[in-house]
Amino acid sequence: MEDREIIGQCQKGELKQFGLLYDKYAKKIYDFVYFKTWHKETAEDIVSQVFMKGLESVKKFDPDKGTFSAWLYAIARNTVIDYYRVKKADVNIEDVWDLGLPAGKAGEHVDLDSAIDARDTLEKVKKYLGKLEPTQREIVIMRVWQEMPYEEIAEALGKSAESCRMSFSRVMAKLRAEMPLLELIILFALWIFKKY
Amino acid sequence: MDIQKILNDLYAMEPELRSREQEVIKIINELLASRPDTKFDEKFRLALRERLLTRANELEAGARLARARPARRFQPLSWLFIGAGAAASVLLVFSFVKNNIRPGLFDLKNAQTSVTKLADNAFGNLLLEEKAAAGATAGPDAAAPAPAQKQEKREIALGSPAPSAPVAAYGRGSAGVATGIAEPGKTIAPDYPVYDVYKYAYKGEPIMEILKQVQDDNGGQDDSGTMQVLKRIKGGDASFGQLSSLLSGARLGIDWNKFSGIKVQNISFSENRDRGYSVYVDLNESSVSINQNWSNWTRSSDMVVSPEYYKPLRVSDLPGDDKIIAAADKFLRDYGIPTDSYGPPEIQKDWLIGYGVAAVKDSGTAEYYAPDSLTVIYPLKVEGKNIYEESGYKSGLSVAVNAHGLTVQNVYNLTSQQYESSGYAAEKDASRLQKLAEAGGWRQEFYAAEQGPNARVVKIELGTPSVELVKIWTYKDNASQELLVPSLIFPITKKPTNAYFYQKNIIVPLIKDILTNF
Missing domain, CATH: 1.10.10.10 (Winged helix-like DNA-binding domain superfamily/Winged helix DNA-binding domain)
Structure with missing residues (x-):
């Protein structure tokens, strides 16, 4: 089934169909996030947020404005940026490379040596x-x-x-x-x- | 990775790189070699999928409720707050429920049981935890004999050495109910069980025919030899949110800000009125139970002063079945408790087995009385199949009705009905299935005991089985799983008439993983 068809069903109220989109993109989005965090637990936290946001917003998604894949990656990228923004509010950061620091757990002192896999x-x-x-x-x-x-x-x-x-x-x-x-x-x- | 394709793309854009191919290949190879293992975890994938589907159910249910009656979204629970303390507290609690608890957790009104099909073996190994820890294997090898350390127990269960050999067992009574053989003029509910040795004999149609019929009907078994195991989607929580304000107001002296990520996992409410009820909402299990708020019931004047209320009942004192069922129906209807997923109500009458064998009853010296409380079961059906408990009794919504005043005492087993299903290898060896049935079936080993010197052989006959679903609990990764497992349900067609023998059916699961647990 094509993404567009699945999204159509989701938008008609059959949100469980979102599971099919998840099956298709879970690994890709996880890898995408992992390569920006280099930390398994952090990547899992972020990926959970990405798909929850995707599920809750899929009704607003407009297939005429772009693909679902692009939309999901955009959510992933923004969620990673939000994650690092909490870490270093005054730095223009996008991922672990630009930050120059590995990820730490939310709310705790960033432990550079232990937080990276x-x-x-x-x-x-x-x-x-x-x-x-x-x-x-x-x-x-x-x-x-x-x-x-x-x-x-x-x-x-x-x-x-x-x-x-x-x-x-x-x-x-x-x-x-x-x-x-x-x-x-x-x-x-x-x-x-x-x-x- | 097709390096040549990368190179071709590169040369199309930057032709001069062709002359530097070795250097480019080196760079690409180094990059490939340094690709980190992302540690993508299958357990994480499945857990997140389950969370997403749970959330999807909640959102769907929320949308349905909003469409159906937006102004009365939480009407079924609204009565809980009547007269409950100060108005401000009630408002705060109501606001908490309305704003924090995800609506799907109350998706008990969903008339349609939903089943989302997943890939085969999606729930992992179905071995019970203790078996898994013992290193038992599953899958195609599941039909192999149990591990050596379990062999002795297994032989008892299977009736070693021949399948028809007797099985030693207690009287199969349940807690608080009479067990054993009645002796004239004596107590019918002895404190200690009498050892009987049960000998099960299968008298039905060839089991191979039943298995063929299942396949012909496409009743879950396909050409791949798998059958669908269902797992109830449950689990959830609600944000602490405004509840923290309520608790702060209670002056508990606890700094709630020091706790992080607090989620509400269960809630209970009580009606503060005469003969009110308490409601327990388990968000983890996605279930609700209701009980009489007993402190308010006991102060009810007619109960305190009326000796009739405490008078033991005889069978002739019991209200008719129609009245008991009507009382249960009315309660469910009055409180908006949905019964769409359940079949017509039945009254559990296994107590009559004990009563039937009692020598002294319905007289002034009777020591066996009719129960004060009768349980009405609304049997659960999923995908057209009856659901059975591991005991062999039907599973469903349970409503206990007090026989004295036809008042409802409690409501249990009101659960969400959203499931995932996944194909698992099915046992096709009819002789093995028959052997397991004649050994007493699932959980037989629980009852297995040494034969006493005076043990008596009791013959039990089993009839042609039907294929239904049995609710089996497993505990893995610190969480319980509620599985519905396709199983043969063998009706007991002949049993002792002079002994308390409570079993109605013998259960033999059809999934190899589960059979390994025998």
């Missing part, structure tokens, strides 16, 4: 992802980690698929250009070796 991994990929603009980073994560096609990324981010493609290619060009000289020499040597 994958600190080592985060440190490793910072060299690639840490310097990117938030949207660029989202596109890379969605494309490479979440294996989403550009059309779906575009829906989620409210952009065109073409601009997402462009953005991704620019990121790759940028990352390649910033590769350390030594790595470039090694790769070049490997390429020569393979060729001959």
Whole structure:
């Protein structure tokens, strides 16, 4: 059943059909949120809020103004921003990357070392992802980690698929250009070796 | 991940990257290799799904109520507040109920039982907790013998070594009811059970035929060999909200602000009037029970002064069934308690079994009297099937009526009727099912006991079973699950006439996971 059809049923009062939308998007939204928080419990809290908000607002959703997927991702993004806003009200934050800090539990002192699940991994990929603009980073994560096609990324981010493609290619060009000289020499040597 | 596709997309946008392919591949590979495990938890997924469906039910119910009678949304409970203390407190409580409790939790008026179908095995392993902890396996292997440490007990239950071997058991009485054999002129309700050895024999149609019929009727069993197990959707809470103000007013000296995330899990109300009632709303279990507010009933003058009220009843003193049922019906009707999910009322008469075997009754020296309170059951039906308790009796809304004055004493088992269902592997081995029935069926081991030196063999005959749903409770992850499990219900067609033998049916669940619990 297409999203539009399910939403139609929800809007007629059959809200239990929302379960089908949940089945389809639960993992995607969870991963999306996890990559912004790097903390399982925090991601679960936020995802719960996202789907509850989605369920309670689905009657207001207008399919003519955009896809359900884009709408749900927008709720997820805003919920993450709200979450971090509580943590650091005076900083323009969108996720753990921009904040530069891992997530902490609501209402308690942010314990940087204990609140993150994958600190080592985060440190490793910072060299690639840490310097990117938030949207660029989202596109890379969605494309490479979440294996989403550009059309779906575009829906989620409210952009065109073409601009997402462009953005991704620019990121790759940028990352390649910033590769350390030594790595470039090694790769070049490997390429020569393979060729001959 | 199709790296080549990523590369092709890249080259379409930035052709010069093609000459740097090794470097780009390295970057992508490093990114892929560093992809963190997001730890997506299936338990979390299912729990959130259940919460969403519960909330969906609540929202749907709220919308229905709003459409139906927006001005009388909580009318069924409004009487609870009549005369209840100071006006301000009543208003505050009413406001709390109206604004904080999610309407679906009161969705007892929903005429339609709803069942939402999920994927197979969606409730996880159905093993009871103690079995799961013992490492028993489920699924296709569930038909295998029980774990070694349970073998001895199982052999008793199964009538080892032959299936027709007798099973030692108590008189199968329930608490507070007579058990054992009557002796002329003596007490009919002995304090200690008499050991009988029950020998069950199946006398019905071949069970294989019943199983085939189920499949032919598409009565839940499909080609995949699964049958639908239902789980009642329950659980909920209400925000603490205004209730904290009410409690602050009670000067309890507790700083409620120090507690975080407080949710209200149950509420009770009492009518402050002569012969009033108390209502207990369990938001966790999504159930409501009503009891006489006894402190107000006992001060009722006619009860205090009338010796008639305390006079033991004989069967001839009891009001007719129609009057008892009419009293229960009237109570439910007066208080707006819905009965849409339930069948026609029946009066529980298992007490007559004890009465029937009593030697002295209806005389001045009788030691067995008719009960003061008679229970009317409105049997629950879900998807056209009767629901049975694990005891083998029908499950449903229970209304106890006092036989002296035809007043309702209590109402129990008023629950929400929203379910999820999921397919589980069904047992198709007819001989195994018959063997389990002839061993006494589900929960047989509870009654199993050593045979005494003077134990008497009692022959019990079982008739052709029907396939119904049995309410089975499991406890997992610190929460109880209320499952409706497809089961064979074997009627007891021949039983002792001179002993207190209360069972009406023998139950054998048809789901392999559950059978592993035998």
